[in-house]
Amino acid sequence: WPETATVVDGRLWVGGCDVVALADQFGTPLYLLDEVTLRGAMRAYRQAFAATYPGPFRVHYAGKALLNTALAQIVAQEGLGLDVVSATELLVARRAGMPMAHVHLHGNAKSDAELERALTWQVGAIVVDNLDELARLRAMSARLAEPQGVLLRIAPAIEADTHSHIATGGEAAKFGLPLAALDEAVAQTLAAPGLRWLGLHAHIGSQLFALDQVVATVEVLVSQAARLRERFGVTPVELSPGGGLGVPYTADQPSTDRFRYAQVVSEALQAACARYNLPLPRLTVEPGRSIVARAGVALYRVVGRKGRRWLNVDGGMADNIRPALYGARYSAVLANRAGEPAGEPVAVGGRYCESGDVLLREIALPPAQPGDLIAVATAGAYTLSMSSNYNLVPRPALVLVGNGRAHVIQRRETEDDVLARDVVLGGADAGTT
Numbered sequence: 229w230p231e232t233a234t235v236v237d238g239r240l241w242v243g244g245c246d247v248v249a250l251a252d253q254f255g256t257p258l259y260l261l262d263e264v265t266l267r268g269a270m271r272a273y274r275q276a277f278a279a280t281y282p283g284p285f286r287v288h289y290a291g292k293a294l295l296n297t298a299l300a301q302i303v304a305q306e307g308l309g310l311d312v313v314s315a316t317e318l319l320v321a322r323r324a325g326m327p328m329a330h331v332h333l334h335g336n337a338k339s340d341a342e343l344e345r346a347l348t349w350q351v352g353a354i355v356v357d358n359l360d361e362l363a364r365l366r367a368m369s370a371r372l373a374e375p376q377g378v379l380l381r382i383a384p385a386i387e388a389d390t391h392s393h394i395a396t397g398g399e400a401a402k403f404g405l406p407l408a409a410l411d412e413a414v415a416q417t418l419a420a421p422g423l424r425w426l427g428l429h430a431h432i433g434s435q436l437f438a439l440d441q442v443v444a445t446v447e448v449l450v451s452q453a454a455r456l457r458e459r460f461g462v463t464p465v466e467l468s469p470g471g472g473l474g475v476p477y478t479a480d481q482p483s484t485d486r487f488r489y490a491q492v493v494s495e496a497l498q499a500a501c502a503r504y505n506l507p508l509p510r511l512t513v514e515p516g517r518s519i520v521a522r523a524g525v526a527l528y529r530v531v532g533r534k535g536r537r538w539l540n541v542d543g544g545m546a547d548n549i550r551p552a553l554y555g556a557r558y559s560a561v562l563a564n565r566a567g568e569p570a571g572e573p574v575a576v577g578g579r580y581c582e583s584g585d586v587l588l589r590e591i592a593l594p595p596a597q598p599g600d601l602i603a604v605a606t607a608g609a610y611t612l613s614m615s616s617n618y619n620l621v622p623r624p625a626l627v628l629v630g631n632g633r634a635h636v637i638q639r640r641e642t643e644d645d646v647l648a649r650d651v652v653l654g655g656a657d658a659g660t661t
């Protein structure tokens with residue numbers, strides 16, 4: 229739950245706002261983002277690295293977890309950088325006034341148009357994933373007056389202990405240069421007049437709890453950097469062990485500590501650099517989930533009850549696909565009757581036409597009726613950012629709450645929005661685009 233969550237007279241409040249009133253005002257499903265929790269997480273990351281790493285560092289928010297212009301503005305205000313993965317995420321960074329030097333473009337299949345935008349807007353780094361991308365980038369960057377900074381993403385051959393869909397560091401993963409291809413990539417980068425080699429990046433996966441795998445990643449980055457110095461006489465300006473710190477979604481999951489994470493990463497980097505006699509590089513980390521997940525609350529209206537087991541609600545897999553895709557579990561309360569004792573565990577079914585659309589498989593709530601409001605915790609990350617229009621349902625609004633005030637930062641989709649790309653056969657607009 230967000231730091232500001234409390235129960236007043238049996239009703240859940242977040243950010244100084246009564247969530248029952250917010251649901252009435254803005255409709256459901258509704259996503260809330262608690263500004264105090266959000267900014268607190270960003271500050272905690274910066275303070276933790278400032279306290280533990282003697283060299284320069286940058287914390288980049290990984291926008292794939294949740295991104296819109298208001299959120300990117302907050303990221304910029306808090307002095308964080310931003311990781312983007314598409315041309316439109318890059319556009320959002322620009323709309324938010326994010327300094328382009330603090331933006332990294334990621335992706336394993338970047339289009340020419342995306343690379344072009346990144347070059348034109350002079351992002352801090354393009355994180356090159358593979359040799360084909362590098363060949364295109366060399367050609368495209370040849371015209372530049374100022375060389376484009378490049379990080380090379382390696383596949384460090386570390387199997388992260390997480391869901392297989394979100395483990396990304398294995399030798400055979402689709403992401404990153406296998407170590408056997410790294411020298412080739414460095415040689416090509418160094419020979420390209422339009423590119424400036426900054427260093428190495430790796431990201432082994434998301435929802436990580438075992439920090440020893442993060443330490444192993446840092447060690448691979450540094451040992452490869454040392455090897456590259458021997459071979460090419462270059463030292464990296466920047467090393468980036470990615471993001472991935474896990475967060476607890478349910479009471480049985482371990483809690484994680486950003487300070488401890490920063491300390492472990494910082495110490496591992498210092499120790500490895502000392503061992504190889506490398507100067508301390510700029511350390512860049514890219515947390516997404518551990519910044520935004522806890523700040524988010526999803527509100528659903530109970531539409532119907534079925535037998536003793538099912539509560540059916542007005543949202544589901546199109547706004548949060550994580551239960552269906554990863555078997556993800558969440559905590560929830562009845563927001564309008566939060567203090568009441570729980571009855572028999574129930575399942576909360578989504579509204580979408582699939583048996584797999586079950587938001588909560590087993591949750592103990594006070595006996596609920598149609599009209600009651602279910603609040604799902606830790607709903608900020610990889611929910612709206614992965615949302616769809618399945619069944620042609622408009623997507624929910626996102627409301628920033630803080631100090632008793634609520635601002636819509638992403639309005640609810642309308643039916644017109646959903647049908648904006650729909651072309652009527654034989655109609656006036658048919659076939660024009």
Ligand code: LLP
Nearest residue numbers: 290431434435471472473514515516517610
């Ligand atoms: N850096 C890179 C290169 C990444 O690929 C990711 C996440 C991050 C940073 C941020 O990782 P985080 O701190 O958020 O764990 N949809 C999945 C998670 C996909 C993660 C993709 N990459 C889920 O809902 O669990």
